[in-house]
Amino acid sequence: MAQWVITAENHESEIHRFQTVKKFEGTREEAQAQLRAIAESGHVNGAPYSPKRRMVFQYGGEDAYYVRFYGKLSRTRIVLRLAELVYDTDWADKGELTQ
Numbered sequence: 001m002a003q004w005v006i007t008a009e010n011h012e013s014e015i016h017r018f019q020t021v022k023k024f025e026g027t028r029e030e031a032q033a034q035l036r037a038i039a040e041s042g043h044v045n046g047a048p049y050s051p052k053r054r055m056v057f058q059y060g061g062e063d064a065y066y067v068r069f070y071g072k073l074s075r076t077r078i079v080l081r082l083a084e085l086v087y088d089t090d091w092a093d094k095g096e097l098t099q
Helices: 028-041 089-093
Strands: 002-010 017-026 053-058 064-070 075-084
Touching: 002 028, 017 028, 028 064, 028 075
Parallel strands: none
Antiparallel strands: 002 017, 002 075, 053 064, 064 075
16 A cells, blocks of 8 residues: 655745645545545644635646635635655665565
C-alpha cells in the first residue's frame, strides 16, 4: 500500500503557514476521497470554526483543492494537497529499492 499525506497551506496573511493534516496508507482512489472529504468538511487548523460560507475549488486532477472560508469579519484561503511517499532513506537501510 502506498503512504500518503494531506498538507494544508494557509495563504491568508504575510506569514505562510504549512501543516500536515493527515498521514495514512491506501490506494490513490482512497487518498483522493479522503482529500476531498477534508476539503468539503473544512476541518483544518487555521480555518474558521463556523464560517458563513465555504467554497471548494478543485485544481486539475484530484490531488489539490483551493478552499475559501468566509467568516463574519474575515476571509481565509487554504490550499489542500495530496502527496504520495516516493522515497525514504530507511528503504536503503533495509535493502528495499522500491516501495
